[in-house]
């Protein structure tokens with residue numbers, strides 16, 4: 637069978653034709669995911685898109701969800717940067733894919749390392765949800781000020797975050813603030829800010845809040861110029877075994893071209909910087925009205941005492957090259973201790 641993508645007309649390039657032949661592969665297709673409410677929402681969203689694209693899969697038994705606990709989920713008392721290693725939210729999911737226990741997996745792209753393990757490929761990226769970070773305000777914060785995202789934070793306020801990228805940028809803007817490590821899923825972190833004994837405020841991705849129907853919790857949405865988001869923030873990515881040509885082809889049919897271009901630039905920037913997860917790095921790309929791609933990259937010291945932010949633009953088709961070039965330039969002009 638052959639089904640055209642419902643939105644193929646709005647996308648440039650040749651139309652894709654999905655050709656999943658259920659008689660040629662055993663159903664259900666097993667989809668790997670983390671077990672958090674956000675991960676499950678993203679997985680169901682993906683399954684909804686794929687069944688609209690390929691209606692032959694619109695059967696309650698076509699897919700089977702496999703929730704997998706990752707090292708990132710298991711270790712809750714440490715900063716990810718201190719556990720070491722990259723892709724801590726994906727390791728066990730990659731293993732399940734390599735072993736054939738699942739057929740594909742749904743990830744938050746920002747939690748996926750830039751270099752996939754051998755035999756695994758990133759087969760598609762879905763349309764980006766808002767890439768911005770948001771401040772979650774506790775009861776002792778002042779009312780938001782539209783001209784300054786951080787003005788609502790009282791002097792000396794404690795910001796709960798485990799992200800060195802968010803920490804470095806907020807401390808650079810407001811050296812009077814202090815940072816306290818908080819981890820856990822979105823709901824857990826919201827509860828900590830509401831607790832009078834908890835941090836004064838926290839930072840979360842707006843994308844996750846929206847997907848969970850919790851956008852009202854975003855006290856201040858921060859412009860990407862004031863807080864550069866993480867590479868891939870707001871984008872869902874799907875991995876598959878490299879030799880599974882059939883699934884790879886099906887997945888490429890629901891690829892969002894804009895998400896592909898911006899994430900290629902952001903991930904190439906991240907790869908070129910080759911930081912550890914201790915290095916505060918931000919990357920945010922967008923398409924300009926004329927179709928060119930504009931990429932902003934950031935490198936900082938965790939305490940905010942150094943911060944370098946630069947932008948580069950060029951043809952969207954050169955996304956990866958733009959990312960590499962900007963990454964190389966930021967690296968060249970950063971003090972040695974940042975990448976030490």
Ligand SMILES: NCc1[nH]cc(CCC(=O)O)c1CC(=O)O
Pocket residue numbers: 744745746747839840841842843844868869870871872
């Ligand atoms: N590291 C956890 C994580 N991975 C993806 C998201 C949000 C959703 C997204 O960026 O797509 C979050 C939570 C957060 O940073 O607030």
